[in-house]
Structure formats: C-alpha cells, structure tokens
Amino acid sequence: MKRALGFLSLLVIFAGLMLALTPKYGIKFGFGGDDWLKYRYTDNYYIQHGVEEVGGNNIVTDIVFDYRGYDTLGEATVLFTAIAGAIALLRPWRREKNEG
C-alpha cells in the first residue's frame, strides 16, 4: 500500500518535471537569438565582461572564483565537513575503562 502510493507519487513528480521541461509550457532548450538575451542575460554578461572585469580567459573559473567565489568557499567547506565527518565516524570505538 505504502509502496504503491510511493510509486504513484513518484510518477506524479516525474510527470510534473516532464511538463516543466516541455518547451511549449516550460523551459526551452537550445536558446538562440532573442531568447538567449531574454533567458540567459546573466550568462551573457559574464561572457561579455568576464575577461575585462576579472582578468582570466576561462569564463568558468572567472565565475566560480570571482563572481560566485563565495559559493566555491562554501563547497570547500562542504568537502572539509565531509572529511571531518568521515574521519570522526571512522575513529576507533571508546574503550571500556578496564580494557584501557
């Protein structure tokens, strides 16, 4: 019963996502011409002004280290946290007093 409901709701979610990705109702793919400026104005800005504003020739690194460098700092923190968590959980168990 629960499982059937779960699959049913997964189907509904899937249908919703498919609807959202149908170009007629939702997100379009392969922008060109006017649509590029209408939907990807931020990307367009980075491409046009990235080199002069930041100085790197690689736009992706310009974005992830300058325009959105704070997110990269956050990602580094995620990695640090994951490592700290993994080594914290994989440490040896506490010994009983009489053993140690």
Place this chain on the structure above:
Amino acid sequence: MTWLPFLIIIPLFGAFSMPIVSLIGGKAKEAWATIVSFATLIVGIDVFREVWNGGTIVYTLGAKNPFGKATFPIRIVWEVDKFGAIMVLIVTFVSFLAIIYSIEYMKHDTGLEKFYTLILILELGMLGIAITGDIFNFYVFLEIMSIASYALVAFRNDTWEGIEAGIKYMFVGSLASSFILLGITLLYGQYGTLTMGYLAVKMSENPTIVAKIALALFLGGLLFKSGASPVHMWLADAHPAAPSSISAMLSGLVIKIGGIYAMARVVFSIFSPAVNLTTVGWIIILFACITLIVGNAMAVVQEDMKRLLAYSSVGQIGYILLGLGIGMVAYGTKIGEVALAGAIYHTVNHAIMKALLFLVAGAVIHELGTRNLNELSGLAKTMPKTSFAFLVGAAAIVGMPPLNGFASKWLIYESSALFNPIIGAIAIIGTAFCTAAYVRVLFTFFGRPSEKVMNAKDPGIAMLLPMFILVLAIVVMGFFPWQISDKFMVPAARALWDVMGYIASLMGGG
C-alpha cells in the same frame, strides 16, 4: 562599515583552524571553540542591532554593488532583514551555550577536535542560510548545515542507535536536499538569475508552470527539513541519538533555519508576487494540523526522555507552521500579521526552551546513564537544580502565563481562532497532548526516589551555567511578552511580508 562578513569569517576561521589548534593538546580545542563562538555571538548581537537601527543590510561579495555594468545582479548578495537578524541572534546565542555545555558533557568522548570542528561548521551553515540573498548560495549552506548534522548525529559511533539514526537521516536528508536543488535548477532554467530578490521580479513578470513545480519541490524538501508530520520520522530517531548538546542545536535551530526560516523566505521573498499565497498557505496549514496532532500525541506515549522531547519538537513545529500558513492565507490583514508574528516569536521561544530541555536531558543521561523515564523517578531529590530547570522549561513549552511560551502560543491561538475556529480547536487539542506529556515527566521527576537515582548529583558548572542562562532568558522574556511582540516580532513579520521593500533594498544596491 558593517560587521556582517565576520559572521561567516569567524566561525569559518575557527573551524578550519581547529585541527591545528588541537595540536596544542590539553583543553586548547574547547577553549578555542568557546572563544570563536563567543566572538560570533558578539558579532551576531551587533548585526541584530545594526539591522534594527538601520534597516535591511544588503552586502555584495566582491564589489560595491551587485550589478557591475548590468541592470541585474551578477554577484552573490547577502540580504539581512529583520527576520533574518532575529535568526542570526538566536543561532549565535544557542550555539554558544551548546558549545560551553559540551565542554563537560563530551569529556568522556573521543575525537573531540572533530566534534568541535563540526559544531562550528553547523553554526556556520545556519548563519549562512540566515543571511544569504542568493538561492544557490542558500543551497550550499543548507548542505553545509546538513552534512555537519549528519556527522554529529552519528558522532557516538560506538552506539548502534547513533549510527542507525545517522544513516536514516543522511539517506532521506540527501533526498530532500536534492529536491531543493532540482527546484533551483528549474528556476534558473526558466528565469536566468539566482538572486532571490531579482528572481521575484522576473517571476512576477512571467509566472509560469515551472515556477509552481519548483515551489512544490521546495516545499517538499523544506517540510522535510523542518520535520513536518508525514516526514518527521528521521527527527524522532536523530534527536535522541545525537549527543545532547547537538540535540539542543538540532531541535532548537536546525529545523527552524533549514525548514521554517527557509520556507518563509522562499515563499514570501521569491514566490509571493507570482503564486497564489492562499493555496500555498492552506497546504502548509494542512501539514501544520497533522504535525500538531501527531507530534504531540506521540510525545505522550514515549518512555524515552529524549524521544519524548523530539516528538514534542515535531508538535511545536506544527504551531510554527500553523502561524506561517495563516500568515500566508490572511496576507495583508491583521489576523495574518498576528499569526506570522506569533510564528516568528514561537520560533525564538521554542529554540530557547527546547535547547534548555535537551540540555537537561543531557545532564540526566550524563549523571545516570539512562533516559528511560520509568527509571528516573524521584530525580528532584538528588538533582534539584536540574529538575528546577526542567520544570521551568516544561512550563514554558506548555505555555504557562508567566513564562515566554505563553505569549507566542497565545498569538497563534488567537489568530487561528479568529481565522477558523476548527483550526483553533486543533491547536488546543495539540496543547492538551503536550501538557499531558510534560506533566507525566514532571510526576516522574517529583515522585518517590528510585534506587537508581539515589547516587545522582547535579552536574558541574559548565553544564549548569548554560541551563541557567536559558532559564533566565525564559523568565526575563516572560516578563515582557507584549513588548517583545510589538517591538520585534510584529516588525519582523511586516518585513517578511514587505516583498517590495526586500526587492527595493536589493535593487537600490546597498
């Protein structure tokens, strides 16, 4: 010159330098964590003061304003309005107390340098969520907070329940986070920006079905993170299994920041111009009513003290969601304002009282080694100070008039009764269950001393001090309920509603 960046810099520096500081040995790591979290508290107080005196702070990372040469934001912004400032204050306050408490509570555990690193990162993640004005950045900090809390729940890796709860929490929590990421992806694909305020602008120009699907994904993920009822099962396992100082932070802060605050922010500051708030509000009210009843009713039948407190957290989240939902349906009316102010007020109050109750539970476990309520009879004889703190916390959470829980619950009852008497009745039933649960615990505490508790004694100063600071906060806040409500909570609720003001302060460039 604003102090806001130090809210991130200080805990980040503290966490990243912890492995080096702990090389000194001795008590260096505890001292360092305390210093760092105290400094964060000072900055938090100053940010709160700054927002309250000077209005919303907009801070751009890496430039003077978020625009560059464009007319739309291209950089990450922080935007701290009054609600955000309240959350910053409560996060820094409770985290500081939880860290002081850990010094004594965790002294029998190993791997403490990892523990203090993770607890500082947990604080960092919550502060990042509270101050951010960028939707992807919100996701990054949500992940930081979530990963730190997965690791901290399972921190006692030699207990089976810690590992079990950690695995459960991690599997379903990652799924919920990925829903949120999917929502962000859809929004970016449709609207081409990640700044919350500007997203609201673009969305109001062109409301699409994509926005609604994204909102549904957001709500699903965030209701999970807040422990609302059909998906509260992780909470009832995770909070009892975590070390008690962590339970206090999880129950007091994580479910509020990652769930309630984020939901309020996403719905009001991004979606409110574009979607029908009444529908969203009713969905939240529906979940709130289920959560209220299920959480509080399950609390009554528990035998495990921390599990009882965890279910009670679920129940209290129901009240907060109820206030939030009514605040959406009754947008722009007096009732909605009272409800939303009550929800914000209850968020703060519940953070304080549930932190206190979990710290008390931790003291009991620390002294007696059991959390089975049947074995704890007569604790008041041998642990009078701890029992007194529990008495205050329990009275506050039930909503006894001289304490702080009364005013916030009153605002929620009043608004829900005016809004719809049936919902008001459901709220009262929830409280009846909640009262039953806590009275049962109190009877146990004040009963005839059992053999097990005869050798117990109150914990040391490092554990009692945070508990009594929280008791003091509850009592003092209880003296000025309506002043706090009028001066802080109602303006915060208005600021949350004022999406035009939120957008204007972003586009004004700050």
